Amino acid sequence: MDNSENLTAMMLFARVVECQSFSEAARALGLSKSHVSREIARLEVRLGFKLLQRTTRKMALTELGLAYYPFCTRMLAEMHRADAFVQQLHQHVAGNVRLQAPVTYGCQCVAPALNAFLRRHIHINVDLDLTDRGSETLDEQVDVAIVIRARAPQGDQVRMLGNIDWGLYAAPDYLAQRAPIVHPDMLPRHDLLMFHGPAHTAALPFRRDKQRLVVDVRSRFRANNSMALLNAAQAGSGIAYLPSYMAQAALARGEIVQLLAEWQMDRLQSYLLLKEAQPGAPVTLLGDALIAALGG
Incomplete structure (x- = not known):
């Protein structure tokens, strides 16, 4: 038999x-x-x-x-x-992966996802490079990259992770001393906390249903890092223009509130760029983990 x-x-x-x-x-x-x-x-x-x-x-x-x-x-x-x-x-797949991501997005969003990945895959080593000088394509020194763009980069190994909406945030103490802001036209009377630009004034876009507005505002404090802008907003120095991922934790703690939330402002997308690899390879495993953690 x-x-x-x-x-x-x-x-x-x-x-x-x-x-x-x-x-x-x-x-x-x-x-x-x-x-x-x-x-x-x-x-x-x-x-x-x-x-x-x-x-x-x-x-x-x-x-x-x-x-x-x-x-x-x-x-x-x-x-x-x-x-x-x-x-x-x-x-227990083993290997090294070189990952590149924007500075603040990397700290706020990528690092927590990366920590969970490293606990699951103890034989994979990850080199994380945080830089705001990301390119449209992967160079030879990078296996996986996250970029934030208004349009998708070119290439076959590109995956969209999600939308990044920008908004206005301020400390409750700052707002308590001023008239309620019920319309974007009221913003020029306030101190804005903005990213570096060529001038101390900036044009902010607003969209609601069929309405389209562009409001010129004055930037009292400018910085090249959103963490600095968030800290200034928490200290009551003005109204910060920030990506939503940067404000989530402080918003949940009640340290800041969002203004004019019914209006949509700038919207960018985060994308994952991958070097082509076999299923189960360290690069593929890390890419899949980042898509699962950051996608949506």
């Missing part, structure tokens, strides 16, 4: 006994009840004895079926251990 014919049927038999039902075992395995019943019947023919007594109401092990069952459960346990070994092997 070719014992290899019995392997699948033995596992099916073990599951039927565990579930005490052909129907439940078939459902758990994603198979039809008739297929499970047929395979066990063929196994009984090959063995030369009955494993199960079947009636319309119940199912019971025969004496020989009871003696045969432990062999089947041991084989099923070995199969589970083999699956666990393969899964663990994939989790």
Whole structure:
């Protein structure tokens, strides 16, 4: 007798006994009840004895079926251990990955996702380069890059992660000392905290339904880093124009509030650039992890 014919049927038999039902075992395995019943019947023919007594109401092990069952459960346990070994092997992929990301987005969003990835893949090393001089394409020194753009970069290995909306944020103490801001036209009377630009004035875009506005505002404090602008807003120095990811934590703590939230302002997108690699390679695993954590 070719014992290899019995392997699948033995596992099916073990599951039927565990579930005490052909129907439940078939459902758990994603198979039809008739297929499970047929395979066990063929196994009984090959063995030369009955494993199960079947009636319309119940199912019971025969004496020989009871003696045969432990062999089947041991084989099923070995199969589970083999699956666990393969899964663990994939989790222990080794290698180095060079990752590039914008400075503040990298600190606020990428680093937490990267920490979780490193805990799961202890044999993969990641070199993170935080820079705001990201290019449209990957250079030879980078395996994975995150860029923030108004339009998608060119290339086959580009994946969109999500939208990044910009908005206006200020400390409650700052707003408590002034009239409520109910329309964008009121902003020129306030101190704005903005990114560096060629002038101390800036034109802010606003969209709501079919309305389109551009409001010129005065920037009292400018910086090339959104963390500096957020700190200034928290200190009550004015109204900061920030990407939403930068404001989320302070907003949740009540340290700042969003102004004119019903108006949409600038919207950019974050993109993932990947070097082509085989499934299961460190580059691919990191890319998939970043898409799962940052996409949406």
